[in-house]
Amino acid sequence: MKKFTCVQDIGDLKSALAEAFEIKKDRFKYVELGRNKTLMMIFFNSSLRTRLSTQKAAFNLGMNVMVLDINQGAWRLETERGVIMDGDKPEHLLEAIPVMGCYCDLIGVRSFARFEDRDFDYKETILNQFIQYSGRPVFSMEAATRHPLQSFADLITIEEYKKTARPKVVMTWAPHPRPLPQAVPNSFAEWMNATDYDFVITHPEGYELDPAFVGDAKVEYDQMKAFEGADFVYAKNWAAYTGDNYGQILSKDRAWTVSDRQMAVTNNAHFMHCLPVRRNMIVTDDVIESPQSIVIPEAANREISATVVLKRLLEGLK
Ligand SMILES: CCC[C@H](NC(C)=O)C(=O)O
Numbered sequence: 524m525k526k527f528t529c530v531q532d533i534g535d536l537k538s539a540l541a542e543a544f545e546i547k548k549d550r551f552k553y554v555e556l557g558r559n560k561t562l563m564m565i566f567f568n569s570s571l572r573t574r575l576s577t578q579k580a581a582f583n584l585g586m587n588v589m590v591l592d593i594n595q596g597a598w599r600l601e602t603e604r605g606v607i608m609d610g611d612k613p614e615h616l617l618e619a620i621p622v623m624g625c626y627c628d629l630i631g632v633r634s635f636a637r638f639e640d641r642d643f644d645y646k647e648t649i650l651n652q653f654i655q656y657s658g659r660p661v662f663s664m665e666a667a668t669r670h671p672l673q674s675f676a677d678l679i680t681i682e683e684y685k686k687t688a689r690p691k692v693v694m695t696w697a698p699h700p701r702p703l704p705q706a707v708p709n710s711f712a713e714w715m716n717a718t719d720y721d722f723v724i725t726h727p728e729g730y731e732l733d734p735a736f737v738g739d740a741k742v743e744y745d746q747m748k749a750f751e752g753a754d755f756v757y758a759k760n761w762a763a764y765t766g767d768n769y770g771q772i773l774s775k776d777r778a779w780t781v782s783d784r785q786m787a788v789t790n791n792a793h794f795m796h797c798l799p800v801r802r803n804m805i806v807t808d809d810v811i812e813s814p815q816s817i818v819i820p821e822a823a824n825r826e827i828s829a830t831v832v833l834k835r836l837l838e839g840l841k
Pocket residue numbers: 665703704705706707760797798799
C-alpha cells in the first residue's frame with residue numbers, strides 16, 4: 524500500500540478485517556517490521572484518539588515516532604501557491620513538506636476542512652500536496668473529506684458486535700454548537716456502502732452530504748422512522764455541505780439529540796460515536812452510559828486499524 528486516504532486503498536475488506544483480528548490477538552506480532560523506520564505525524568488540528576492510537580500502533584510495529592503540531596512550535600505555513608509572502612507566514616508548505624519527508628519513512632497528516640472554499644476542501648488540497656511533494660507514503664489522520672482510520676475502526680467494531688450477517692446501521696445527524704466537518708460522516712458512509720449492511724442516513728433537510736459519499740444509501744428525513752429496527756446507531760454532527768450553506772449550521776434542534784426515546788424503537792441497538800462527543804447535544808448521558816454504548820471499544824479499535832494501515836505501508840516500502 525502506497526497511501527491510505529480512502530476505503531479503496533485498503534483493498535478487500537474481508538482481508539483487511541482478517542488482518543485486524545489477527546493483530547488484535549497479538550498486536551506485537553510484527554514488531555520487527557518497523558525497526559529503524561520513522562513515522563512522522565503532522566497535525567494542523569487538535570486530536571486525542573488519533574494522536575495516541577496511531578503512536579501506539581507505530582510502537583506495536585517497532586517504529587520511531589515524531590509528532591509535529593503545525594500551529595504550535597513550527598513556522599506558520601502558507602498553503603496557497605502564488606501568494607506574495609509578505610504577511611505573517613515565514614514558510615511555504617511547498618518547502619516544508621519535502622523537508623519533513625527527509626526525516627521520516629511514513630507521514631500521517633491531519634488537516635480538517637477549512638470551510639472557506641468547498642472546492643479547496645473537496646480537492647483535498649493540503650493532503651494531496653503531502654502526497655505529491657513529500658516523497659513518502661502518506662496516510663490520512665482525518666483530512667477535509669474523509670477519516671479512514673476512524674471508519675476502518677468503526678467497521679472492525681460493527682463486525683465484532685453484530686448479531687446478524689447484515690445488520691441495519693443508521694447514521695444520524697445530531698446538533699452541535701460549532702460547524703463540524705463532513706469528513707467523518709462522508710467516510711463512514713463510504714465504508715458502509717462498501718459492505719452489504721443495510722445502511723440508512725438520517726438528517727434534517729439541508730444537511731444532505733456529497734452524493735459521491737451517500738452512494739446508494741437510503742436517506743430518511745424522519746429520524747424515528749430511520750431508527751426503527753436499527754442494530755447500530757452511529758451519531759455525528761456535520762455542517763451543511765450543499766450550495767451557499769457550505770460550512771454553515773442550519774439547525775441546533777435538540778429533538779435530534781439521541782435519547783432513550785429514539786433508542787426504544789431500535790432492535791436494542793448499539794450506540795456508536797467517533798468521539799469527542801458533546802453530551803446532551805449529540806447524545807444524552809443515559810444513552811452514552813448505557814450497556815448498549817460501545818464508544819470505548821470503538822475508540823480502542825483505533826489502535827488496531829492504525830496498526831494494520833502502518834503495517835501495510837511498511838510492507839509497501841520494500
Ligand atoms: C474525530 C472528529 C474530529 C472533528 N471533531 C471536532 C470536535 O472537531 C470532526 O467532527 O470531524
